[in-house]
Amino acid sequence: MRFAIISVTKEGQKLASDMELVLRNDPTVIKVDLFHKNVKDTVSNLFNDYDCWVAIMATGIMVRIICPIIKSKLKDPAVLVVAENKKHVISLLSGHMGGGNKFSIKIAGVIGAVPVITTATDLNGKMGIDALANQYWFDVKQPQLIKAVNQLIAENGKVDLHLPSRFRFLENHPLVTRSYCIHIWEKSFIRASLPGKEFENELDLYPKRIVAGLGSKKGVAGEQVFFAIRSALQHLHLPLERLDALATVDLKKDEEGIIDAASKSDLPLEIVTLNEISDFKHVDCTPSKLVQREFGVQGVSEPVSLIRAGESSRLILKKTAYNGVTVAIAVSTN
Incomplete structure (x- = not known):
């Protein structure tokens, strides 16, 4: 997910920095940017560049700013309002389709606040x-x-x-x-x-098509790979059955651990060539100096997941290492 955190006071700016430190270590957070003041111009110009806006300010300020720019519950990003005293996190917009309710719970957990959710279905369990x-x-x-x-x-x-x-x-x-x-x-x-x-x-x-991209050290056991896949999915609260495929680079196509994990998962293993990765550019990818040095490409797990998820895909879990195995997960947006 892509988070934008915006504040208007010095105390709010400090809280925003504290949030950022925690969110950057969350593998499901692909991007987090901080903004301070100039709220109307910032939100109006960048509104749809993020999945969730976290506003540390009075609710009324955000209501007045977003009213002219919201368009659809299917497309609008989530908007949360956080009390400067860290007592409450309000799910203001796109609580369901945009994930605002679950984001409010996440942010509330980060700062020790109470999430405020008002959608009727949630209130009734x-x-x-x-x-x-x-x-x-x-x-x-x-x-x-x-x-x-x-x-x-x-x-x-x-x-x-x-x-x-x-x-x-x-x-x-x-x-x-x-x-x-x-x-x-x-x-x-x-x-x-x-x-x-x-x-x-x-x-x-x-x-939507979901693909887990895999990288591994040589000789990694199938159990290690399978554990890494399941652990990665837990971050997203997704079961193994929700995956459509696994993917890896052609240099790893004969790696027994990856083959065994694909067989145990009952998922197709799709192969991406080094040339495909070399030609691939995506804003979500984080280059690895180690992979660049050894294989001459920016990375393995992130690009292969994005390539095999299809055009206009995006990362929902950035590369995460589990005892010699690296996993990234991408979803198609089409």
Whole structure:
């Protein structure tokens, strides 16, 4: 995720710096930038460059600034307001689809505050369809039905949710089972069905492609690679079944540990050539001096994950080392 933290006072600026130190060590945080004062121009000009804005200031200031620039709950970034005394973190905008509610919990944990969440489904211990889409990286095809689905759930109704067998893990998610009647079907996408006319009340979710890129030392065991993959996914609160593929560089295509982990994961292992990596440029990639020295390319796990996730992909977990194995995870944005 990409965070922008903006402050207006000296005390707020200090709090912003403290937040930055913690967030930069979070593997799910790809970028964090600090801004001070000039709030209207900064937010207006850079609003959609970040996934989440953390405003350390009065709520009214941010309300007045964002009102003219917000466009859609499907596209607008999350906006949080943090009290300067570190007591509360308010999820102000894009609580579900933009991840504002979960970001408010994250930031509250960083500074020891109480998250303030006001969405009805969350208050009733349920999971809205847009929150489900955000958590598991699903693309919503009929967004006009989100309100109706969430309203029924908030009023203690249950929505029929048809899942491909690969997503059976959702049957064990307590918030999902409180909100939906689960059905397994043979199609590759997810469908939420409301009572009423067929087709007119069906909301479809299509899984975005998620790829874990792997790098490793020579001779690493399959168990180590498999542990690294599972550990990386835990940072994202995703199960192994949500991955679409593993990827590595051609120099590692015969590495038994990686092959064994792919077999155990029941996932395809996709190979990226050194030439592909050499020609690849992406703002999310962090160059590795060691890899550059040994192989002549900027890195392995990050570029291979982005390349195999597809065009317009982005990192959701930056390269993270686990006992001789490096993992990065990317998702397609198409």
